[in-house]
Amino acid sequence: MRADDALLMRTAFFGLLAAAAAFLFVDLREMTLARAELPGYDPMTTQRPVLPPALTDGMPQMPLVQPETAPEVLRQPMRFELMPGGVLKAEGAIDLGAGDRFAEEIAARGEYVKLILLNSPGGSVDDALSMSTLIREKGLTTKVASKALCASSCPLVFAGGLAREAEEDAILGVHQVFNGGEDRPSPEQAMSGAQSTTARIARHLDDMGVEPGLWLHALETPPDRLYYLTPEELAAFKLVTEPVATAREGG
Template sequence: MRSGDALSGAWRALARADDGVLMRSAFYALLVTAAIFLVVDIREFANEAAGSGDEYGPARDPMTDQPLLPPAVTDGKPQDAPVAPKTDATALRQPIRFELAAGGILEARGTIDPGSADRFRTEIEARGEYVKVVSLDSPGGAVNDALAISALIREKKLTTRVRTGALCASSCPLVMAGGILREAEKDAVIGVHQVFNGGTTRPTAEEAMAGAQATTARLARHLDAMGIAPGLWFHALETPPDRLYYLSEAELKEFRLVTAPPPPAVARKKT
């Protein structure tokens, strides 16, 4: 994060510290400071007063307002993904769909659009206790829906999984965090970046400041409640919205976004 470079060293040092009351207090104090820097760094930041502009999703082409995979950059070069996602980009741009597969696996593929949390709840209620695993393949999308899906996953004590070659980026890791067990197969592509406004509404400086502080605290609180280490959110804060920070296998375990090894890969047949 350009104007936040002075905080980066302190954030990383704090992330390596032992968990405890002091660490949590200092962490949330830093988040408030970070929110101020985000107002400067994040172009077109989302805020509560702007209505539906609360996007934490993939970078968008300003000419078409369509998500781009991988994120577009305004200058410099994006960090290369460890492997190329296998899912066709056109499918990932579509509103997220939930399809039941064999073995109690609910496949969730596409962009997390407003209203997707309601569709997810309907799907879970219709399937009763059959669903055990939510398999994610998404470039991210609307924050509120991602948080609601994540909370329902935790309520139902479901496992979340990112398959080999699947993408889980932007707000998708928020959904993944809800899993009572969280799994990533080899060559799963998982990445984070800053919150940004994917809508057309332009907030004032005061609105952006209020939105930055509220959103930063809300997301950090959710990740903390899900048992995710603070370092994950630090990397998101430090990565501009037109890039992705791709998490290594070691980081997925360090930040506790992955809690269990996935089972051996098996043929997946839709029911």
């Protein structure tokens, strides 16, 4: 076995262990009622801030840059706007069905679309993975503009870009994500679902050429916090394919 393959397998293995540990840390009784708590994970609800505090040991800290878009706009179901120059803007929460609507939009626009401009607090993992896969199949570029947001499952969409760009002051962050299934999953079901989702995400990021270490930060960060990625980390994890550009350079 090549050294690179062995390293990847170890990383995926420890990632799964981290996911299991994170869910075991949660009180089993609370996990049994997890479905009742799901509104706290949904960016489309008003109970949860669109931009959660950073994960810290002390007082929660907000990022230095705030999104330019109003929270009520970001909470709306994802919508698509065709812009000049082959740019398709995808803005809002990744609701259930966003992946299908995105596929319809791409099919309708033919070869005109070249770049997907993201501004989203995240949402459905399945839809994010579906969008990301289609973006890669079409060879499109993904971009997060200055003071735009790409958080939670949105970086999975961003990872699909054949080229991936982030302007200076773009806000990218990750945290624990999972798909809701049963109305009230048992602890075992919640654990199984978390591990399955983690494995799918790790495999997808590897296929997209993103370093798997990125998702370890997500696994360590509760859903009510965000791990904000620095420009240096964006480059180190290969989430961007070129250095972070200033707004002037990014166009």
